[in-house]
Amino acid sequence: MENQFARPDGRRCDEMRQVSFLTNFAPHATGSVLVSFGNTKVICAACLEKKVPSWMNNLETPQGWISAEYSMLPYSTLTRKPRPSMGKQDGRSVEIQRLIGRSLRAVADLSKIAGYTLWLDCDVLQADGGTRTASISGAYVAAKLAVRKLIEAGELAEDPFTDSVAAVSVGIYEGNVVLDLPYVEDSAASVDSNIVMTGSGKFVELQSTGEEATFNADELSKFIDFAKIGIENITKLQMEALA
Secondary structure, X not given: OHHHOOOOXXXXXXXXXXXXXXXXXXXXXOEEEEEEEOOEEEEEEEEEEOOOOHHHOOOOOOOOEEEEEEEEOOOOOOOOOOOOOOOOOOHHHHHHHHHHHHHHHOOEOHHHHOOOEEEEEEEEEEOOOOHHHHHHHHHHHHHHHHHHXXXXXXXXXXXXXXXXXXXXXXXXXXXXXXXXXXXXXXXXXXXXXXXXXEOOOOEEEEEEEEOOOOOOHHHHHHHHHHHHHHHHHHHHHHHHHHO
């Protein structure tokens, strides 16, 4: 029974790890944060570039762009992770950085940064499960800090963000739905899910995969219920960090 189930770190099934946002961590970035989801730690930095992708140059209505780069530092895992070869990234990193970019663009009015690209660099300092969800949650804080500074400097006229965005993992571990999985649970989970939501409770993306297993509608519904609990917690901490 779930009420008798004990997670490796003693948390309740619907309980987050300790989450924190240490702002202005990288002083040369326009906006930055060290985000921690338990022992997972990611440096997220935001910088503005006066340039957009070439395909945007012919748009009738000028717009800007938000893009992300994601990497895991060689010493972020228990065994050294080699740096990618020049110009080559592994498929997982490409997938995650695209997810980060999509998540931030979902809550932005790109016309308000017309002619500019807002770059979000997410570098995993220490990995213990949930690096993509921590990256998305931290990237939003870094982006908001950057926008605030750019508005104060007169480089942007107004804030392009229409809502906040955060992400959290949910999965099935030893037959139980659990929230915010560390590596020991994530590596053994029969179902893995990453859910991205806005601060107002709308969904941006749901990624749910059975790892040699299946899941039913009731379990999917519970994923969403648990994710809402986690996102509300993260959103509150994001707002406190930005206050």
